[in-house]
Amino acid sequence: MHLTGLDHLFWAAGLGAHLILLFVLLTRRRFRVFPIFTAFIISNIGRTAALFSVQFYGTKTSYFYTYWSLTVLDVVLQLSVVYEMYSLTFRPLGVWARDLRRPFVWLVALSIALAAGLTWLATPHARLWMQVVVIKGSFFSATCMSELFVGMLVLAVRSGLPWKTHVARISQGFGVYSIIDVLIEAGHSYFGVGRNTQTYTMLSHLRMSAYLACVAYWVIMLWRNAPEPRKLPESLRGQLIRLQNVVDSDLERIRVRKSW
């Protein structure tokens, strides 16, 4: 695989941006709240370094296996980051909010079905079957991610659960990047990979630029502190507890009639 100066520049920029983000996560102690997100960033650094080394010193076969193993890990970690963001938003008391369990199932099922349907429709032109798998796999992953992040936003709004500042920023970054990525991967499917890879490479550079912008956004937002919580007056706390107790006991009376 021949790499141009621009490819090397993107490679170096990606590595540098991830290192800066990792520095922010560690020095601002964000890794305690976002361990999976931190693992995702570390894996990206390791992935870049590993692929770069294999590219220079390894064989085509070793690059192939390294690339695929790390891509699988990347997808798993991305889905884990989605889980982490959902967990931080929809488990305010350590358990999943009971009013959201059914919507979650629907959201995941609908996201997978839509992404699978669209992926099935795509018929990218490629010389090797492996290239088709890469294009379709990337499109499926981007579509799922964008749906899950937008779905998360909708559920948070509908249920009335606040998005904590940094969760919101990470999710927004991922969401915007995923939507852009859907368009780029659709472009990959449309143009395919022929003998001339110029369009494919240009779209890949566009995707990398979008991702770098997203990492820069995370660096700035995670460096900043969330707004300070306010102190709840003792009288208000007592009344909130009383309010909830009576509301809960009121609800018991109508729950028994849910069966009709």
Place this chain on the structure above:
Amino acid sequence: MVNSRMVVFLIAVAILVTVLMVIAAYSLRRVRRSSQRDWEGLLKRLTAVDRGSIAEVALDIIDESGQQRRDETSATLDPAEIWKLVGGLEGLEALEANCAVLIDLAFYVQQWYPEALAVAEQLRLSAREIEWHVERLRGAQKTGKLESAFPMYAQRAVATYYLMTRRVLALYERGNLAMLADLEKAL
């Protein structure tokens, strides 16, 4: 040459991306509004309901303390009367809107007073449940089942809404919060 399946693919992707962007923009606007809202902003969103009618429906089966009435004069309203007193579909919409405000109240507490997370989350769940019951009432009304299927249920749900709003008022009253008069008007 682009095949027809690819054209369908591109159209489907364009629709999906547009829908996602519209939904995300709308939801972000709502999040931003909710985050910037203060107590006064919350109150402005409350829809005025006929408190007298709601109370009449509720107090037909419960007393002011929320206990079930078992005397001879209890549960005398018929379904048609209940529906009329609630104000029909418009009345139910007002109840739904006010449940949404109660959810926002919980949102506000969770956002700014994380130490009160537990109680605010319970309050949110309760408000969500009342909202769900009201939604079912609306659904049954639309399918014409209100009268036959659950007159008692309708009354219970209205009674629960009534009690919950009484408790919210009490919360403000005891908390010595300034906007009690506005809240009383709206609820």
